[in-house]
Amino acid sequence: MIIVSDVNKRFGKLEVLKSVNVEFNHGRSYAMIGPNGSGKTTLIKCILGMVLPDSGAIHVNGKSIANDWSYRNLIGYMPQIGRYPDQMKIGQIFDMIRDLRQDQSHVDEDLIKEFKLDKMSHKRMHTLSGGTRQKVSASLAFLFNPRIMILDEPTAGLDPVAVEIMKEKILAEKNKDRTFLITSHIMSDLDELTSNVIYLEEGKILFSDTIDLLKEETGELKLGKAIASIMKRNLKESERV
Amino acid sequence: MTKIAKYVLYDILRNRFVMLYTLFLLVVTFSMFSLDSDPGKATLSLLNIVLLVVPLVSIIFTTIHFYNSYEFIELLLAQPLSRKTIYIAEYLSISMALAAAYIIGVAIPMLLLNFSESSGYLVMAGLLLTFVFVALAFAASVSTRDKAKAIGVALLFWFYFTLIYDGLILYIIYSFSDYPLDKVTLSLVSLNPIDLARIIILLKLDLSALMGYTGAFYKNFFGSSLGVIYSILFLIIWTLAPLLLAMRRFVRKDI
Numbered sequence: 001m002i003i004v005s006d007v008n009k010r011f012g013k014l015e016v017l018k019s020v021n022v023e024f025n026h027g028r029s030y031a032m033i034g035p036n037g038s039g040k041t042t043l044i045k046c047i048l049g050m051v052l053p054d055s056g057a058i059h060v061n062g063k064s065i066a067n068d069w070s071y072r073n074l075i076g077y078m079p080q081i082g083r084y085p086d087q088m089k090i091g092q093i094f095d096m097i098r099d100l101r102q103d104q105s106h107v108d109e110d111l112i113k114e115f116k117l118d119k120m121s122h123k124r125m126h127t128l129s130g131g132t133r134q135k136v137s138a139s140l141a142f143l144f145n146p147r148i149m150i151l152d153e154p155t156a157g158l159d160p161v162a163v164e165i166m167k168e169k170i171l172a173e174k175n176k177d178r179t180f181l182i183t184s185h186i187m188s189d190l191d192e193l194t195s196n197v198i199y200l201e202e203g204k205i206l207f208s209d210t211i212d213l214l215k216e217e218t219g220e221l222k223l224g225k226a227i228a229s230i231m232k233r234n235l236k237e238s239e240r241v
Numbered sequence: 242m243t244k245i246a247k248y249v250l251y252d253i254l255r256n257r258f259v260m261l262y263t264l265f266l267l268v269v270t271f272s273m274f275s276l277d278s279d280p281g282k283a284t285l286s287l288l289n290i291v292l293l294v295v296p297l298v299s300i301i302f303t304t305i306h307f308y309n310s311y312e313f314i315e316l317l318l319a320q321p322l323s324r325k326t327i328y329i330a331e332y333l334s335i336s337m338a339l340a341a342a343y344i345i346g347v348a349i350p351m352l353l354l355n356f357s358e359s360s361g362y363l364v365m366a367g368l369l370l371t372f373v374f375v376a377l378a379f380a381a382s383v384s385t386r387d388k389a390k391a392i393g394v395a396l397l398f399w400f401y402f403t404l405i406y407d408g409l410i411l412y413i414i415y416s417f418s419d420y421p422l423d424k425v426t427l428s429l430v431s432l433n434p435i436d437l438a439r440i441i442i443l444l445k446l447d448l449s450a451l452m453g454y455t456g457a458f459y460k461n462f463f464g465s466s467l468g469v470i471y472s473i474l475f476l477i478i479w480t481l482a483p484l485l486l487a488m489r490r491f492v493r494k495d496i
Contacts, residue, residue, distance in 0.1 A: 045495075050495070072321040072322075082316065084312075084316070085310065088251070092251075096245070100244060101320065102321070140316075
């Protein structure tokens with residue numbers, strides 16, 4: 001369980017996160033939605049300890065993450081853009097990360113096999129296409145059966161077959177009492193994969209509840225339309241002010 | 242820590258730039274010793290090239306490498322590792338890779354061609370300079386997110402220590418030539434790692450007579466084993482100070 005309480009972050013003059021309060025519970029999957037530059041990636045990076053919040057606290061399973069790194073044993077992270085040392089081979093990347101993780105009892109190599117990465121483990125990273133690199137990132141995120149999965153645009157840059165493999169994997173893992181946090185701009189994907197939605201705009205959380213409630217509230221059947229109607233409503237409100 | 246360093250080191254050693262650097266050092270070393278029959282003079286010519294090239298390559302390569310591995314550092318940060326571990330592993334692997342290039346390019350051929358005390362000191366000076374300038378490059382790299390700016394700062398360090406600093410020292414010596422400046426210049430030299438490295442070898446080559454009065458004074462001081470220890474100590478401080486300052490910054494940095 002992740003509790004983000006009153007987190008503020010500014011980069012220079014730009015306020016990226018404005019007193020963000022949100023909870024991520026076990027057994028649920030969260031879609032994080034918002035326009036470009038709304039602070040999604042920054043919030044993820046705060047949870048991962050890559051960006052240090054100016055104020056506020058983040059707790060993972062009841063422990064504050066400030067000055068701690070062991071909690072990252074629980075997290076699998078797939079970044080938006082994965083870049084690896086040019087001369088390293090695919091196999092070596094997996095070996096290295098496996099070397100670095102202490103808990104190796106349940107290694108999950110499904111994605112490596114499904115993406116057929118094991119057959120090109122001798123290929124060097126700089127020869128790979130962007131999509132293949134995404135596959136490597138995805139396989140790494142799932143490798144250690146982490147309790148918390150953070151996926152930053154997991155389907156961007158993947159071919160349709162890979163997208164389906166990815167989605168099936170997420171759906172299969174969802175039922176295993178995991179926390180999923182997924183950002184994407186593809187609403188139909190999120191509609192299938194997630195149960196809750198968090199809508200961020202300009203560093204503020206404008207909506208955080210289940211998708212069903214959101215649909216009910218807006219009277220729409222699809223997540224994309226429901227979000228669009230929320231955005232329009234906000235726009236009208238801001239015009240009125 | 243050694244696990245990360247092992248993999249990063251493997252990656253860097255296969256890097257074309259490092260291979261070229263090794264090759265360049267090899268060619269220079271061999272040509273210096275085959276052009277000059279006097280090994281002392283050859284060592285001196287080699288010294289001048291080492292003092293120019295080693296700091297430049299170390300500082301530029303490190304800065305570029307740091308920015309190119311930004312996303313990789315991100316990947317490591319998502320793993321259960323402390324930032325200090327990642328930072329020290331990066332430093333170790335880069336400095337070890339460049340040190341290996343120097344050992345293959347200069348140390349081994351020189352010790353084969355001319356095995357002497359001064360050769361040994363040149364090897365040591367080059368290695369220490371590598372460590373100092375990799376550390377300075379880390380200090381430049383963590384201070385900004387802008388790659389071009391960091392390379393600019395790194396180059397400025399190099400210009401400062403190879404060109405500008407000498408000018409400043411000369412200016413001070415000339416303007417205050419009426420006063421006894423021995424101790425002052427001695428302490429000023431400690432502020433420049435390249436000068437520290439140069440002086441050890443010049444004195445070991447017994448060319449200090451060419452350096453006039455201050456040279457004699459340096460010989461008095463540096464020629465003794467205490468002087469060598471002094472300069473090595475200062476080169477180590479020159480490595481640790483920027484390295485630790487940059488580490489403090491890296492630990493608090495937003496990636």
